[in-house]
Amino acid sequence: MDVSEIIIPGDTPGTEWRLPVLRFKGSDPKAPKVYIQAALHAGELPGTVLLHFLCERLRQEGQGGIAGDITIVPQANPIGAAQSHFGELQGRFDLGSRTNFNRDFPLIPLVDRATLTEDLDDYPATDRLKRQLLHMALGADLVLDLHCDDESLQYAYIDETFWPEAADLAAALEMEAVLLSDGESSAFEEAVGFAWKYEVPGERQSRLPGKLSVTVELRGKRDVDPILAKRDADGLWRFLAARGIVNSEKATAAVFSGPAVPLDNVEIIRAPEGGAVLFHRNIGERMAEGDLLATIVTRPGQPGGSIELYAPQDGLILTRTSDRLVRRRGDLMKIACGSPSKASRRAGALEN
Known part of the structure; x- marks a missing residue:
């Protein structure tokens, strides 16, 4: 496992943010590449603890057990994690711009990926963070953005472009429902989908075989629990195995039986x-x-x-x-x- 940090200078003198990035090198250059992040809304921690246990298993497997490159950002929003108002964490909206941390991601065709990290000094810290997260994600084939709701079942937002191929993820994580989105927002997972769908500027692709960009809602904010986190990490491992990203003798995809409904x-x-x-x-x-x-x-x-x-x-x-x-x-x-x-x-x- 390679651990690095992206340093994001703050907007006032003497401040900066550090974004840890964990990378696992795969042994098969033809295997799908994966990007997974958690806690984009800084107080949503079920995904962070899931990734803690997933990384533990990936380290145990070693390079020989990992076919595809895996990039993991377990705490994707250090800016929001530092925002507190009268003792209450404010991790959903940037207090400076009043913008949701999971909105206003750049909508660009994939061919323009390199421009995301050009002239970063021209942008405030929150936009630098968003541009660098999106840049990393667009280097992968499968992108998972781990969130949670308030009091909630396990469910996901999945662009109709990726359905029903993504039913294997829903089954592996034992989701109780899937909400099929129309891909018309500037949220992180939809910005990823936009770049892929418009890989050729002006030409929209309606199907993207082998690709996936999804927002996973891991139950509620208070469901930060070792048993649930290990169970979810095992489920995510089964998904990665079935997709050929990690090696497993039991790499069979489960069947999703819950409702999948449009927004x-x-x-x-x-x-x-x-x-x-x-x-x-x-x-x-x-x-x-x-x-x-x-x-x-x-x-x-x-x-x-x-x-x-x-x-x-x-x-x-x-x-x-x-x-x-x-x-x-x-x-x-x-x-x-x-x-x-x-x-x-x-x-x-x-x-x-």
Whole structure:
């Protein structure tokens, strides 16, 4: 294993950020190359601990057990990890630009990859970080961006371009659902997909055999657990083995049996008013149209002081907020459904 650091100068005198990069050299130049990063939203740590155990196994295997080059960035956002406001980590948005750390990645054709690291001094630290992460990823064939949700099942966002070929990853990581995205945002995994789809500028490819760029949601923020992390690392190992990147005698792909639905089929339940939320259903439950999901106590003790929210259609509860004091229009749940939501949705990511 080769360990290096990318040093990102800060935007004020006397500051800099260090980005560790772990590389495992493969023995077969024809094998797929892999790039995996975690904690782009700095406080989302299930992926970081998964990679800790995966690297341990890769070191044990040695070069003879690794066919394809593997690049791992276990803590992809040192800038966000240092942001704290009154003792609360603020790792999702850059406090300087107010931009989500997983948005505004450059959308370029693959032929322009080298330009990402040219004239880096012209960019603020956050953009330097994004450009260097994207540059590393575009040197690979398979790209995994490990995130987590709030309270959540295991699921993934996968561009329709890579489906159903990516079902082997969903099965290996025992995902309970897949959300098929339209590739229309500037999130990291979609910026990777954009570069591949427009490898020839102006010519869009609809299928990319042998390629994969995916956002994996490893359950919830509090699911930082040694048993889960080792299980997920084993699952990721099975995926790498089945794709011929690591050597294994049991390199057979599992079968994904969960729902795979377009983003248009995701119902996002939002609070019509602020108040204390009482959930009647938990993540992982399947509910029918009209089932009671939550009660919001808006005016405690007063007549008519609560609002009840019901399921708009049948579906599987994927996520739930951990907050119990919610704001008006705050997100409460995501539900994967068999039919499109009646709520309008802009192309791109579900949330900011």
